[in-house]
Amino acid sequence: MLKPYDELVKVNVLPYCAEREGFMYLNWAKCMELLRENGAEKVYFELCQNERTGNSLFCSDQTFQDKNGNINQCYETRIKVCIDDQVYYMQSPVMNGKNPVKANSMNQARVWASACRSFVKCVAINTGLGFNLWVKEENMDYVPVEDGPATESQKATLIEICSKHGINIDYWCKREGTTLDALTGSEAGRMLLALKTKYGDD
Template sequence: MLKSYEELRNIDVKRFCKKRDGLDYLPWAMCVKLLHDNGAEVVRWEPIPDPSTGSSLIMSNQTFTDSKGNTNRCYETRIRVTIDDKEYEMQTPVMNGANPVKDNSMSQQRVWNSMCRAFVKCVALNTGLGFDLWLKEEDGENPDIPRNLDMPASEPKIKSLKNKCASYDVNLEEWLNKRNWKIETLTEGQAAWMLSVLQKQLGDE
């Protein structure tokens, strides 16, 4: 019999984790093993196909085009997880790290990675195993982010922001005015946020 939610949440899974995008993640196969090691008899997951296409990739009809002409749309996968006599479902986006997947870079591997991530997250939400890893991700714990976010933005960061805005045809002055910010007094945190928005919404791989 599978251990309780609290017992599974108290298991230190960090020693089984790997790093991705600066965060710890639990590989799906190790997640299966740990469930079996802690009382589960049956553990499996399977894709739930899009009813309109029969594909394991779910996609929106609306496409989005960036400044370079690359298109993407909202891609997702949905899976069904079975643990002993219980079934759960989880739907998650198909991502390229923190960025949306462009149409020209979609692959079966990205679809597979999305389903694996959905499985581990579904297990964490419903059984407690590895749940605290997701707490850290939601809190944005990343050692690469500067801690002194109120300090004046560095010259390299300002230069990078100006260059990226120019390459993506973004009016930097108008953007700053909308938020009542000035380039002369921009902080590390504000500059980092703006660079992140540019990368997520307009960046390539």
């Protein structure tokens, strides 16, 4: 039987992690192994099929334009995670570092990487194993570090979360005395932090 959350959250997973882009990442296979070492008898995850398209990608209807004028959408993967008799679902964006993967660079490897990352995060959220790895990253995601133009990633995330919760992003920007195109990094950071606080979106 898997150990409870308050025990698993104390497991030090850092010796099994590798650093990438300033953050520590736990490999999905090692995550499975650690779960089994801590009492789990059955652990697996699988990609969910998008019934509308028949593939493993989920895509928002909202589009965004990058700095080169290319029109893109936000791609996500959804996985089913089974740990003994518990079943969890996790949906996450397909990212290349901190940037959303665009249609012209999408491939199976990036879809698989998104699914693996979702698995480790889903395990952390629901069991506590490796949870502390995400604290630094989540703080970095929503704290503005400079007051230059907002990144395409920030804008895409704002559009996606606002669309999900029925928020008119253009009206919100206008109320703040700006436009989506003119957003600075700090303004986008504050808006993302407000959304994070209210809705808890990833």
